Amino acid sequence: MEAQDHIMDVVESETESRIPSHAPQQAPAGNTHGELPNSDQDASSSSKAIPPTNYKLRYTLAGHTMSISALKFSPDGLTLASAAADKVIKFWSAETGEYLRTFKGHSEGISDIAWSNDGEYIASASDDKTVKIWNLELVEAVKTLVGHTSFVFCVNYSPHSNLLVSGGFDETVRVWDIATGKCMRVIPAHSDPVTAAGFSHDGTLVVSSAMDGLVRIWDIDSGQCLKTLVDDDNPVCSHVKFTPNSRFVLISTQDSTIRLWNYLTSRCVKTYTGHANRTYCIPACFTNTQHKRIVSGSEDSKIYIWDLQTREVLQVLEGHRDVVLAVETHPTRDIIASASMEKDLTIRLWVNQDG
Amino acid sequence: MNRSLLSKDNFALPTDVKTSLIDHASYAKFDNSGRYIAAGRLDGTASIWDLETRSIVRNLDAHVKAVTSMDWSRNSRYVLTSSKDWNVIIWDLCSTCEPIQRHTTIRFDAPVVSASFHPRNSNIVLVLLNTGDAYVVDLRKEHRSRVELVDEMEDGHTDKSRSAMTVARFDTSGKHIFIGTSMGCVLVFNSRTKTLVGRHKIAGAGIMRGFDFAKGGRRLVTNSADRTLRQFTLPIYPPPSSQSVLETELEPQYRFSDHVNRTAWHAMSYSPDGDFLAGGVADTATHKIYIYDITRDGQLITTLDGGRELLIYLHWHPSLPIIASTTNVGNILIWHCRIPERWGAFAGGFEEVDENVEYQEREDEFDIEDEADVYTRKMKAEEQEVDIDGDAEVDEEKSILTSASIVVASDARDEDTVWADEEPDDDSDTGGCRLKIIIVDEDYL
Numbered sequence: 001m002e003a004q005d006h007i008m009d010v011v012e013s014e015t016e017s018r019i020p021s022h023a024p025q026q027a028p029a030g031n032t033h034g035e036l037p038n039s040d041q042d043a044s045s046s047s048k049a050i051p052p053t054n055y056k057l058r059y060t061l062a063g064h065t066m067s068i069s070a071l072k073f074s075p076d077g078l079t080l081a082s083a084a085a086d087k088v089i090k091f092w093s094a095e096t097g098e099y100l101r102t103f104k105g106h107s108e109g110i111s112d113i114a115w116s117n118d119g120e121y122i123a124s125a126s127d128d129k130t131v132k133i134w135n136l137e138l139v140e141a142v143k144t145l146v147g148h149t150s151f152v153f154c155v156n157y158s159p160h161s162n163l164l165v166s167g168g169f170d171e172t173v174r175v176w177d178i179a180t181g182k183c184m185r186v187i188p189a190h191s192d193p194v195t196a197a198g199f200s201h202d203g204t205l206v207v208s209s210a211m212d213g214l215v216r217i218w219d220i221d222s223g224q225c226l227k228t229l230v231d232d233d234n235p236v237c238s239h240v241k242f243t244p245n246s247r248f249v250l251i252s253t254q255d256s257t258i259r260l261w262n263y264l265t266s267r268c269v270k271t272y273t274g275h276a277n278r279t280y281c282i283p284a285c286f287t288n289t290q291h292k293r294i295v296s297g298s299e300d301s302k303i304y305i306w307d308l309q310t311r312e313v314l315q316v317l318e319g320h321r322d323v324v325l326a327v328e329t330h331p332t333r334d335i336i337a338s339a340s341m342e343k344d345l346t347i348r349l350w351v352n353q354d355g
Numbered sequence: 356m357n358r359s360l361l362s363k364d365n366f367a368l369p370t371d372v373k374t375s376l377i378d379h380a381s382y383a384k385f386d387n388s389g390r391y392i393a394a395g396r397l398d399g400t401a402s403i404w405d406l407e408t409r410s411i412v413r414n415l416d417a418h419v420k421a422v423t424s425m426d427w428s429r430n431s432r433y434v435l436t437s438s439k440d441w442n443v444i445i446w447d448l449c450s451t452c453e454p455i456q457r458h459t460t461i462r463f464d465a466p467v468v469s470a471s472f473h474p475r476n477s478n479i480v481l482v483l484l485n486t487g488d489a490y491v492v493d494l495r496k497e498h499r500s501r502v503e504l505v506d507e508m509e510d511g512h513t514d515k516s517r518s519a520m521t522v523a524r525f526d527t528s529g530k531h532i533f534i535g536t537s538m539g540c541v542l543v544f545n546s547r548t549k550t551l552v553g554r555h556k557i558a559g560a561g562i563m564r565g566f567d568f569a570k571g572g573r574r575l576v577t578n579s580a581d582r583t584l585r586q587f588t589l590p591i592y593p594p595p596s597s598q599s600v601l602e603t604e605l606e607p608q609y610r611f612s613d614h615v616n617r618t619a620w621h622a623m624s625y626s627p628d629g630d631f632l633a634g635g636v637a638d639t640a641t642h643k644i645y646i647y648d649i650t651r652d653g654q655l656i657t658t659l660d661g662g663r664e665l666l667i668y669l670h671w672h673p674s675l676p677i678i679a680s681t682t683n684v685g686n687i688l689i690w691h692c693r694i695p696e697r698w699g700a701f702a703g704g705f706e707e708v709d710e711n712v713e714y715q716e717r718e719d720e721f722d723i724e725d726e727a728d729v730y731t732r733k734m735k736a737e738e739q740e741v742d743i744d745g746d747a748e749v750d751e752e753k754s755i756l757t758s759a760s761i762v763v764a765s766d767a768r769d770e771d772t773v774w775a776d777e778e779p780d781d782d783s784d785t786g787g788c789r790l791k792i793i794i795v796d797e798d799y800l
Contacts, residue, residue: 118791133794142794160390162408162792177408179795184408203407204357214703219357220407224696226360230703243743260741264359266704270737292743309740 050307051291053314055336055350059097062346063090068339070112071328071347074119080337081122082326082347085109089124089134094330094337097349103134105141112154116161116178123164125152131166133178143181147174153281156198163220165206167194173208175220185223189216195281196239200246207249207263209237215251217263229261231268238281250294252277252284258296258306272296274313275304280325287329287336289352295336297324303338303350320344361694368631368646368657369678369690376404378411379685382668386427389672391790392679393434394687395422401436403448403790406689412790415446417457424469428477431790432782433458435480437470443482443492448790461492469522473546474529475775477782481532487519489534491549495778502549504534506542522563527572530771531592535563539579541605545595547774552592553601557585565622569629574649576632582619584611584634586649594770609653611645624671624678631656633678635669642666642682644690661688 066085073080073094080092087109091100108127115122121142122134131145131152150169157164163184164176173189176182190210197208205226206218213234217227235255242249243260248269252258256277260270272284275298284296292308303317303324317336322343329336334352376383380394380402391412392404399418402411418438426435434446447458461470465484473479478494489504504520522535525546531553534542539560543553557563561580568575576586585607593599611634619637626633630650636643642661647653664682671678678690699707 116792121792121794135794158407160407160792162405162412177410178792179408179412180410181795200357205360216701217360219361221357222694224694225700226357226697227700228703228705245742245744248741248743260743262741268737269739269741271733286743308743311737 050310050314052352053293053305054353055305055315055317055334056353057317057319057348058335058351059349060346061092061097061099061349063099063102064088064339064345064347066109066345067341068326068345068347069110071326071337071339072113072115072122073328073330073337074115075117075331076119077331077333079119080328080347080349081113081115082339083110083113083124087126089113089122092347094335094349101139103139103141105132105134106130108151111152114156114164116157117159118161121161121178123155123157125155125166125168127151129168131155131164131176133164133181143178145174145176145181145183147183147186148172151193153193154196158199158220159201159203163199163203165197165199167197167208167210169193171210173197173206173218175206175223187218187223189218189225190214195237196241196283198241200242201244202246205242205246207240207242209240209251211236213237213253215240215249215261217249227263227266229263229266231259238277239283241283241285244286244288250284250286252282252296254278258284258294260308270308270311272304272306272311274306275302276300280323282323282325283327285327285329287334288331289334295327295329297327297338297340299323301340301344303327303336305336317350319348320346367676367692368626369659369676369692370657371691371693372661372688373677373691373693374409374689376409376687376689378402378404378687380681380687381685382422382425383679383681383687384425384427384670385672385679386431387429387673388431389674389677391427391431392687393425393427394681395425395436396685397421399438399440401425401434403434404687405790412793413446413448413455415444415455417444417460418442420466423467424471426471428472428780428782429474430782433472433477433780435470435472435477437467437482439466439485441466443467443470443480445477445480451791453793459494461494463490471523471525473775474525474527475772476529476778477780478778479529479546479775481523481525483520483523487521487537489520489523489532491532491546497778504532504542504544504549506534506536506551506554522566522577524566524568526575526589527568527570528772529775530769533566533575535566535577535579537562539563541575541577543592543601545592545771547771548595550595551600552595553590553603555603555605557605557607560585564620567623567625569625570627571629574625574629576623576625578620578623580619582612582617584620584623584632585609586611586632586653609647609649611647611653613645621667622669624669626671626676627674633669633671635666635680638665640665642680642688644669644678644680659690661690 064084068084070083080094083089087106089103106126110124110126112125124132129148132141133143135142148168152168155166167173171190173187175185177184189208192211194210209215215229235253239252249261258272259268262269282297287293294306301320305315320340322341326339336350339347378394379396382395384393395401401415403413405412420439422436424437437443441463443461444457445459465486468483468485470482480492482490491502493500518536518538520534524533532544539557541555563579565578586609587605621635621637623634632647634645644659646657648656664684669680676692680688699705
């Protein structure tokens, strides 16, 4: 805290440079990415100046009894849902941090959750080989999607929320009709467990990643594979998602690297490094604020925030005492939620003070 | 989005039946987004199909006699059904009632042949009765009215005994109403003033049976009792203030007819860009669709054969080479262009080529480069800014979808447009009103 006050003092004397200058100082000393070029602060390039990131811990939420695997904000940003290996989904107020309720029903741990776009339903993927759809109002599971022959690892809604895509350890990607709960399509997508699957913003494409190191893009209408993205070293892919405009995909791999790929040209356009990711499937996400950043958890118990364009680490959030397995950004405000594994079991909400 | 990854030349014309929706439909029409199909039945019920899940998402149940036509508002919030039970019903698909309740009922004193929304405002409805009369019903508070469209002859008296109205359609901008008559005439009314601005005698056509407009708005195709489709390029009509009526004999640009069997046409529909015309034949043995290429002198490009169930209606998807054709037993066939599986897509960095290519190796292709150099070059390349939010391509796609409304937007200050935009309906494209997903109870099935 003292160090922080000191920085603020310095800032007052040179207001022009205050914005980017203090951000890297919050990074640990050993982090070489912390050096932001001073030339960026010149008035001539002020339009390119990187706005400040000064995320501070707002709330610490405790309640889960086993590793927390997924965090998702509701579409209106009022509620945070968390899923864990303790087989339950918990809901928290994103505003006050208050505990709201728990959904119980799965017989095994939950790996992933997803909100429908109207915020009335939440889907959960579990090791009991099912996906359940829960109605928030009725506080019960309204559909159980049965079909996967092994653990279900990831789940996502289509933009119209009439379809659901799930992937799991049976190496398939499945597309479900929500209204009837029937499986519409089984895609034998990969030759290793599927770690992530998600729709493009217009609902015509699905991207999937797997432990075989491949990322594939599928045409939802025909079920055909349209593209395969693979890196030279073929590291295990732990997560993939489309950018908001669906022109790129953000791929996290277990060589401690996050890459942004242009899938049309099959080219990696940005690389983000600095964090540690060799064992777990840690997702990365974009901030939804005006200035775009990339946020990811890390196996060194920290959360890393990169600038989308410059690829520099803007801030490292410390506080968790175990691997940060889940991170999520708020849909409208500059808030990050993070959660950690066994030794910690807390959910933390971080708010950008300068945002 | 997926179009950027699929090769372009595959997007030509429908070739195969992709799926057939089992319904008892006699009428099936796409909405403006192409996501839904509205299907009407002879028993008076109607359904909304979601093409993504290929299942019925709403049942519209109110008519007691056959549904004769259906129409979508521009952003698919409202659907109207017209029926032989003398009613036109407007449904609000965003209503949360289950089962869905009627939004508005418009009652007439004769069976309704067809009804359609004004393209800009779903509170204005054009209705045609089987007595041969057409009405414009305005449901807006300020304009509330029901006006009959009358062809006043020069000498002042109306001449209804001579010709009945058999077709009534708004053009794509909604500025004009096109009426086909039993005497083979096309009458053009101004939608706002309901006055006659054009009258065309189509030589040899006989009773008019149907109209379709290409999205650009200048092309009209007519179906008539002489079993011929005629395509016209429409003239510019005088504004109603000039009191003049454009009286010309339109000469068709192309005529399409079956020269061998002389079979009649049941329905026709333009492709999204207006370059192709699909005609559904009233054949008594097979389900046949002929597709003509307008850009190449109207020559026959392809014939689609849909088996033994006879065709009764067809409609082209608003943006893709997909056709929905309804059969006489009530199934809806969805025709699409089959894209062959590209197995090369399963391999990373692999590109299929159509023909063998002699590979030219670059001079330095296999030189061993300094890793540091490679790294610097990569970092340099990564400095280029990326745009993950905005998207030119999406805007482009959007413009294809809404090209009809863009044509209209160009004359936004036009008197007729202003009139139609007064008291707009709540059917905005940005408003969060979407068709809610109703989860079907398993016991219910």
